[in-house]
Amino acid sequence: MNYARSFSLGLVGLFSAPLGLRAGLVITPSPGYAVAWYGNDGDGYNPASPAPVASNLANAAGAVAFTSSDLGPELGIGFHVAGNLNDSLYGNSNSWIGGNLPGTVPAPYAAIKLGGFFNVSSIAFGRDNGNGAYDDSTPGTDCCGGQADDRSLGVYTLQFTRVSNPSASTVDTGNAVTGWQTIATLNYQWSDDTIPGGGFTSYLRHEFEVAAGAQPLLATGIRLLVPATGIGGGTDIDEIEIFGTPGIDPDPDQDGFDSALEISLGFDPNSPASSPEGISKSEPAVAFSFYGSDNNVYDIEGSSDLNNWLQLEPNLIGPGDKVERCYSIRGEELKFFRAKVVPQALSIPAFQKP
Numbered sequence: 001m002n003y004a005r006s007f008s009l010g011l012v013g014l015f016s017a018p019l020g021l022r023a024g025l026v027i028t029p030s031p032g033y034a035v036a037w038y039g040n041d042g043d044g045y046n047p048a049s050p051a052p053v054a055s056n057l058a059n060a061a062g063a064v065a066f067t068s069s070d071l072g073p074e075l076g077i078g079f080h081v082a083g084n085l086n087d088s089l090y091g092n093s094n095s096w097i098g099g100n101l102p103g104t105v106p107a108p109y110a111a112i113k114l115g116g117f118f119n120v121s122s123i124a125f126g127r128d129n130g131n132g133a134y135d136d137s138t139p140g141t142d143c144c145g146g147q148a149d150d151r152s153l154g155v156y157t158l159q160f161t162r163v164s165n166p167s168a169s170t171v172d173t174g175n176a177v178t179g180w181q182t183i184a185t186l187n188y189q190w191s192d193d194t195i196p197g198g199g200f201t202s203y204l205r206h207e208f209e210v211a212a213g214a215q216p217l218l219a220t221g222i223r224l225l226v227p228a229t230g231i232g233g234g235t236d237i238d239e240i241e242i243f244g245t246p247g248i249d250p251d252p253d254q255d256g257f258d259s260a261l262e263i264s265l266g267f268d269p270n271s272p273a274s275s276p277e278g279i280s281k282s283e284p285a286v287a288f289s290f291y292g293s294d295n296n297v298y299d300i301e302g303s304s305d306l307n308n309w310l311q312l313e314p315n316l317i318g319p320g321d322k323v324e325r326c327y328s329i330r331g332e333e334l335k336f337f338r339a340k341v342v343p344q345a346l347s348i349p350a351f352q353k354p
């Protein structure tokens with residue numbers, strides 16, 4: 001199924017939110033990733049009780065919710081369990097709270113295993129998003145019935161993985177290929193108002209657009225490390241929603257090489273027995289070295305005729321010591337090597353290959 005979402009960037013998105021509109025929320029993406037919230041505060045708010053959730057990748061067939069632990073069984077009640085994270089309903093009785101873990105190890109989390117590889121474009125979650133009128137006049141009075149407005153502040157860490165079968169045994173490796181990798185932290189500092197729309201309201205549903213550079217985020221699972229766990233103020237999440245389109249497993253035979261590389265080298269991308277691993281060879285190379293002053297920046301260049309020079313390594317900062325590089329002489333095109341001070345040529349004589 002295709003659960004892509006298109007964001008229409010209104011004034012808020014195009015010109016960034018006015019100061020104050022999102023002051024309670026601080027998003028810190030990891031390098032190379034983009035995470036944006038376009039002011040969709042409480043979008044889809046529904047006063048029905050329980051409040052329904054739209055179809056998405058998290059409540060689609062094949063998706064499974066799993067958590068660090070669940071508070072429900074510890075209290076002897078049937079809710080505050082992992083399955084409530086994707087039961088398609090907002091409301092306290094359809095929500096998850098983590099159990100009374102000792103300390104913070106392991107970090108409490110709520111996770112969704114997707115039903116395969118998906119190009120994830122956005123992720124939404126909320127402590128509530130309906131169940132009667134929102135608590136505009138006396139916030140903090142709702143607990144077990146009606147719109148809930150507690151258990152939502154703190155720092156969330158949004159992570160993804162592309163391991164084939166995400167589970168509780170998938171660990172944080174910082175690399176989505178082998179485990180969990182962080183996309184961003186979401187700091188829910190405070191609520192700027194108590195109504196859907198307008199300013200940031202921490203306990204309502206918020207949808208975050210995610211991307212890996214300019215590309216969608218290829219994932220098999222999404223995980224939220226939550227600020228707190230347990231009966232005494234543990235974070236409550238009613239529902240996690242994930243949107244995107246079907247993706248392609250880059251390494252279906254799990255031999256550790258993406259199919260595109262395997263095909264380019266003539267290997268079978270569907271057979272782990274057919275793998276580029278172990279291809280090795282030695283070939284003659286030339287070692288070029290020079291002493292680089294730490295007052296200067298250098299370009300290393302190569303030439304076949306001393307007239308036309310090819311840049312091999314630009315903007316090398318002089319170490320105040322010896323610089324040594326090895327260059328393959330495969331093809332025999334380059335016969336001379338030199339270092340050049342940026343921007344003028346330096347009087348280091350060109351080195352001729354033996």
Ligand SMILES: [Ca+2]
Nearest residue numbers: 084089094238
């Ligand atoms: Ca739910």
Ligand SMILES: [Ca+2]
Nearest residue numbers: 195197199201
């Ligand atoms: Ca609001």
Ligand SMILES: [Ca+2]
Nearest residue numbers: 251253255257
């Ligand atoms: Ca492969």
Ligand SMILES: [Ca+2]
Nearest residue numbers: 268269271274
């Ligand atoms: Ca293979």
